[in-house]
Amino acid sequence: MDQLTRRRFLRTASVAAAGAAVGPWVLRAEGQSGPVKIGVVLPYTGVYAVLGESITQAMELVFARENWTVAGRKIEMIKEDDEMKPPVGIRKTEKLIDSDKVDILTGPVHSGILMGMRDKVHNSKTILIVSNAGADAISRERCSRWIFRTSFSNWQPCQPMGGWVAKNVSKEVFQIAPNYQAGKDMMAAFRETFLPAGGKLIAEDYPKLGETDYAPYITKIKQSGAKAVFAFFSGTDAVNFVKQFDQFGLKQTVRLTGAGFLTEPDVLPAQGKSALGVLTGHFYTPVLDNPVNKQFVKDFKARYNNKTPDGFACQGYDTAEVILRALKAVNGNTQAKDKLVDAIARVEFDSPRGRFRFDPKTHNVIQPFIYVREVREVPEFGLTNVPIDKVADVRDPGTGCTLPA
Amino acid sequence: MIARLLGVGALVVAAAVFPAVAGAYPVKLLQEILVWGVFAMSLDLLLGYAGMVSFGHSAFFGIGGYVAALALKQSPHLLSALVLPALAAALAALVIGFFSIRVSGVYFIMLTLALSQMFYAYAFQVAWLGAEDGIIGVPRPRLLGLDLANATAFHLYLVALIGLAALVLWRVVRSPFGHVLRGIQENEGRMEAVGYAVQRYKLVAFVMAGTLGGVAGSLYTQFVGSITPDAFFWTTSGEALLMVIIGGTGTLWGALLGAGAFILLQSLVSSYTERWMLILGLTFVLFVLFAPGGIVGALSGRVGRRA
Numbered sequence: 154m155d156q157l158t159r160r161r162f163l164r165t166a167s168v169a170a171a172g173a174a175v176g177p178w179v180l181r182a183e184g185q186s187g188p189v190k191i192g193v194v195l196p197y198t199g200v201y202a203v204l205g206e207s208i209t210q211a212m213e214l215v216f217a218r219e220n221w222t223v224a225g226r227k228i229e230m231i232k233e234d235d236e237m238k239p240p241v242g243i244r245k246t247e248k249l250i251d252s253d254k255v256d257i258l259t260g261p262v263h264s265g266i267l268m269g270m271r272d273k274v275h276n277s278k279t280i281l282i283v284s285n286a287g288a289d290a291i292s293r294e295r296c297s298r299w300i301f302r303t304s305f306s307n308w309q310p311c312q313p314m315g316g317w318v319a320k321n322v323s324k325e326v327f328q329i330a331p332n333y334q335a336g337k338d339m340m341a342a343f344r345e346t347f348l349p350a351g352g353k354l355i356a357e358d359y360p361k362l363g364e365t366d367y368a369p370y371i372t373k374i375k376q377s378g379a380k381a382v383f384a385f386f387s388g389t390d391a392v393n394f395v396k397q398f399d400q401f402g403l404k405q406t407v408r409l410t411g412a413g414f415l416t417e418p419d420v421l422p423a424q425g426k427s428a429l430g431v432l433t434g435h436f437y438t439p440v441l442d443n444p445v446n447k448q449f450v451k452d453f454k455a456r457y458n459n460k461t462p463d464g465f466a467c468q469g470y471d472t473a474e475v476i477l478r479a480l481k482a483v484n485g486n487t488q489a490k491d492k493l494v495d496a497i498a499r500v501e502f503d504s505p506r507g508r509f510r511f512d513p514k515t516h517n518v519i520q521p522f523i524y525v526r527e528v529r530e531v532p533e534f535g536l537t538n539v540p541i542d543k544v545a546d547v548r549d550p551g552t553g554c555t556l557p558a
Numbered sequence: 559m560i561a562r563l564l565g566v567g568a569l570v571v572a573a574a575v576f577p578a579v580a581g582a583y584p585v586k587l588l589q590e591i592l593v594w595g596v597f598a599m600s601l602d603l604l605l606g607y608a609g610m611v612s613f614g615h616s617a618f619f620g621i622g623g624y625v626a627a628l629a630l631k632q633s634p635h636l637l638s639a640l641v642l643p644a645l646a647a648a649l650a651a652l653v654i655g656f657f658s659i660r661v662s663g664v665y666f667i668m669l670t671l672a673l674s675q676m677f678y679a680y681a682f683q684v685a686w687l688g689a690e691d692g693i694i695g696v697p698r699p700r701l702l703g704l705d706l707a708n709a710t711a712f713h714l715y716l717v718a719l720i721g722l723a724a725l726v727l728w729r730v731v732r733s734p735f736g737h738v739l740r741g742i743q744e745n746e747g748r749m750e751a752v753g754y755a756v757q758r759y760k761l762v763a764f765v766m767a768g769t770l771g772g773v774a775g776s777l778y779t780q781f782v783g784s785i786t787p788d789a790f791f792w793t794t795s796g797e798a799l800l801m802v803i804i805g806g807t808g809t810l811w812g813a814l815l816g817a818g819a820f821i822l823l824q825s826l827v828s829s830y831t832e833r834w835m836l837i838l839g840l841t842f843v844l845f846v847l848f849a850p851g852g853i854v855g856a857l858s859g860r861v862g863r864r865a
Contacts, residue, residue, distance in 0.1 A: 154682070198832060198834075198835055199833045201782065217836075223770055233829060234826070234828050234834070238788055238789050238793075239784075240782070240788070240789075241690070241824065243782050243784075244587075244590060244825060245825075247582075247583060247586045248583050248586075248829070249579065249823065251582035251583040251586065252581060252584075264690065264691055264743070265690055265691050265786040265787075265788065268691045268692065268694045268784065268786075269692070269694060269784045270786070271694065271695075271784060272694065272695055272783050273783075288691055295694070295695075308743030310801060332683055333682055333683055333689055333690050334685060334689030334690055334691065335689075336681075361679075369768060376591070504593070534728075557862040
């Protein structure tokens with residue numbers, strides 16, 4: 154110990170005291186004038202990278218329109234690749250919340266990641282805007298006042314289809330979906346309106362996820378005498394099922410209907426003409442005839458090398474719009490989280506899919522319309538989903554969710 | 559020997575006080591590295607000592623994780639957090655091992671892979687395990703009146719357990735039993751000729767590794783508060799193999815270093831570029847080509863004595 158100790162101690166102590174006194178002011182000032190940090194957890198590698206890319210591109214399109222500023226603050230997007238793996242997605246969530254201290258979090262695509270990050274988000278009071286994952290539970294028993302969803306609950310695109318199919322296609326339906334919970338949930342959602350409308354479930358079957366040969370199932374459908382099929386598949390499963398359904402000649406006698414993912418633009422080119430005439434329910438299609446959507450499609454194509462936006466892009470667009478409008482409403486103040494949450498809950502605007510608003514009971518989007526779409530060949534778009542009918546105001550029942558109204 | 563123990567002790571203390579000097583995210587990363595480190599070390603017992611390349615180690619990680627999740631939801635105590643998951647994983651390892659150790663080489667890889675993927679398929683589909691969403695909202699246990707929901711308490715609990723696991727493994731590989739395993743790796747036929755019951759030794763090693771793998775899975779569940787079927791997926795085994803090989807097989811602490819290198823690469827590099835897989839792949843290729851002894855081999859210039 155030398156003589157300098159006391160002097161050095163005093164110097165250090167005074168600096169520390171000054172820092173402690175000023176710190177909160179500096180931090181608060183920074184909180185309002187620094188950039189608004191938006192954390193994004195999406196898949197950017199692997200087969201689902203196309204989904205993450207569509208969502209991100211649409212968000213960037215909206216933010217670029219505002220020159221990356223809102224209420225006088227810069228917008229900063231911090232993107233993290235979750236690889237569609239829950240351990241990685243959860244770790245990235247921790248990083249964005251604890252290390253980057255993001256103001257708003259968005260993502261993910263994978264329902265397992267959403268369920269895994271739910272408690273961290275809820276307990277740390279971080280605002281999460283879900284931009285894809287459809288797990289029903291997040292609008293039901295696992296809902297949180299800090300979590301909003303701009304995409305859909307798995308229930309939403311399927312439930313209205315039941316009554317519609319019974320009325321307009323056939324009352325004798327065969328159900329088929331991959332053998333996992335989301336598949337079974339969607340089939341159950343369909344039956345909710347199908348059975349009361351006088352529909353009769355001929356049979357149901359659940360091939361394994363990632364099945365490549367649907368011949369045995371298609372034979373079963375043929376022998377069952379059903380007049381229509383309601384199917385949910387996505388990705389390569391959707392490609393294989395729709396193609397084989399056509400190749401086995403079933404399309405002439407049995408009408409194929411399904412959840413929107415069956416013929417979304419990520420699989421439609423690979424399905425080709427086999428998909429013609431397939432009827433699906435979804436909240437979006439790029440050919441929707443409204444001015445906001447027309448502008449969106451035009452801008453999106455111009456910015457991204459003539460790529461047509463899909464439902465995922467619409468989710469990204471709405472996520473970014475919600476963030477912008479809520480931040481404007483609170484004048485860029487992200488410190489008062491309660492006010493920001495209230496502002497998000499009140500956001501309402503014209504989205505490419507229709508009038509966008511959240512359900513105050515669940516913080517899940519109320520789908521302005523579930524469009525019944527038929528795959529047709531259209532001059533400007535090629536093979537695409539053409540809306541032929543719609544069901545308005547589809548809101549998740551939110552069973553078990555106890556958010557204050 | 560004493561110096562080594564002191565060195566390890568210093569490392570444990572450093573890990574224990576890490577939260578005092580680092581932010582929340584680095585601490586989380588350290589905890590995750592430690593959890594995966596235990597898993598990689600348990601695999602190293604098979605891979606680096608007994609010479610058994612198992613591609614089904616994820617089965618035990620998943621079983622430990624799921625049993626812990628189910629049990630902790632019933633009653634958040636030590637029994638649920640550690641004892642039951644370890645027992646379940648041991649039982650599974652006994653059954654899987656009983657069938658798998660009869661074959662070796664590629665057939666052993668395929669058999670362990672197939673058996674572990676059966677667990678994946680099951681967990682992915684059945685409703686009582688939460689299907690593809692897994693089990694969420696798992697509470698942390700209470701231990702000696704200490705609530706592990708507290709971040710500091712949980713960190714110390716993790717460090718202590720992982721230190722203990724490392725100590726146990728270290729004792730095992732240095733025991734006569736460990737030497738027999740090494741002998742089996744070098745020349746199985748000769749060990750049999752000398753009179754060792756090779757199959758029994760292999761089975762015991764398999765059960766030990768499985769049990770510890772189950773403990774790692776259970777710690778992971780407690781760490782994130784949830785578990786999903788991906789825990790069973792073969793990529794979990796594959797990543798653990800990568801960790802062991804990058805770190806250096808047959809060294810135990812190499813597995814820990816490998817876990818650190820893998821998770822840091824995955825977490826930090828991927829924040830900067832979407833091409834982080836390329837960097838990971840190149841790192842792996844470079845290690846295999848130029849440092850077959852892994853990080854540990856490179857550090858000791860490949861002439862140092864084996865642990």
